[in-house]
Amino acid sequence: MSMFCRQCEQTAGGTGCTKVGVCGKNEDIASLQDTLVFGLKGISAYAHHARELGARDEQVDAFMHDALFFTLTNVNFSLERHIEMVLKCGEINLRIMEVLDNAHVTRFGSPAPAQVFTGTKAGPGIVITGHDLLDLEELLKQTEGTGVNVYTHGEMLPAHSYPELRKYKHLIGNFGTAWQNQRTEFENFSGAILVTTNCVMPLTDKCSYGDRIYMRNITGLEGGKQILDRDFSEIIAHAKSLPALPETAGDYTIATGFHHSVILSLADKVVEAVKAGKIKRFFLIGGCDGAKPGRNYYTELAQKVPKDCVILTVACGKYRFNNLEFGDIDGIPRLLDLGQCNNAFSGIQVAVALAKAFNCGVNDLPLSFVLSWYEQKAVAILLTLLHLGVKNIRIGPTPPAFISPNVFKVLNESFGLQLITTPDEDLKAILG
Structure with a gap:
């Protein structure tokens, strides 16, 4: 991640920069600032999902502002102060994880152990990947009674443990594994694909499923179709027009x-x-x-x-x-x-x-x-x-x-x- 050197007014380490490191700092300060920014990105992801569910936390929001401001205006570049701020980032992440957990339980019910089917049911289907359970809930509501079946993928697997999601009988099971295997797995899925976060493999010329992939909200996959609200009518209609999935038993079930x-x-x-x-x-x-x-x-x-x-x-x-x-x-x-x-x-x-x-x-x-x-x-x-x-x-x-x-x-x-x-x-x- 490139940073700006105040003293040289150049990108740190660039040809016009006369300092070693960032803003005349050593690499350890730069390392801690990068760590803080990456940690803030993680907090932002959880805060985004919580906000979509109507949950916010003033202390989390305030820290986001303070921490980013800190990386821009800290003139003294104290190593100890940077370590303190990085550990504070961990404290705030714990807080937002709790906020999100409470929001999930309030909306979708208390999770319970579930054995998840990994095969497919004959008929049209949509596979949903990413993390956003609210997207899944709305997709299930809009596909109910349409004949379109829904499958989770990747980090959406735990959705099967929430009673307000697994009550939908057309939430069939989990298709595939982790995000880095999407190219192979999505090639083998004949239905439509909904991506709810940026844990997604970029499309290449070899990806035959590019015209079947849809993106929700902040997902920024080049080549996919964007759905800015939660109106899933287009992807549902597309799924109905695609070849039906076969009836398969699945090689195993997954506990979650x-x-x-x-x-x-x-x-x-x-x-x-x-x-x-x-x-x-x-x-x-x-x-x-x-x-x-x-x-x-x-x-x-x-x-x-x-x-x-x-x-x-x-x-x-x-x-x-x-x-x-x-x-x-x-x-x-x-x-x-x-x-x-x-x-x-x-x-x-x-x-x-x-x-x-x-x-x-x-x-x-x-x-x-x-x-x-x-x-x-x-x-x-x-x-x-x-x-x-x-x-x-x-x-x-x-x-x-x-x-x-x-x-x-x-x-x-x-x-x-x-x-x-x-x-x-x-x-x-x-x-x-």
């Missing part, structure tokens, strides 16, 4: 819907299993996924986690292993999908509740965080965990490019933040 309210309702059973030694450790394995080599680490890690451990997962990173069978421990599923990336809030609530039950700090729990990161929302969630003082988080497959080596070193020394290595090495270090 383990919101913190669900897990906390099992708290006594979970605590009892831990005390009895039946559950030895919890692993939170998830985050934002991508196509870069090395991400198969998360599949292998989940497969190698001992059978007396429970895996919590969140965001699209779950697709690395949520098609596998993990069994249960005394009726407690070993794989618990918390939901969308913003449902990292549920993971935090579970950790806090367990710490309270065992009368210890979160870092004293048998709980390990192994996260995949890709973009802004993952950065915001990582900052939230650091704000809460969570230590020894492993991230990968590579460090964020905008975090300088020295800043990463500070995070390692202060919080134990570290890169993943291999599943075997990391499990050996975690399990001792």
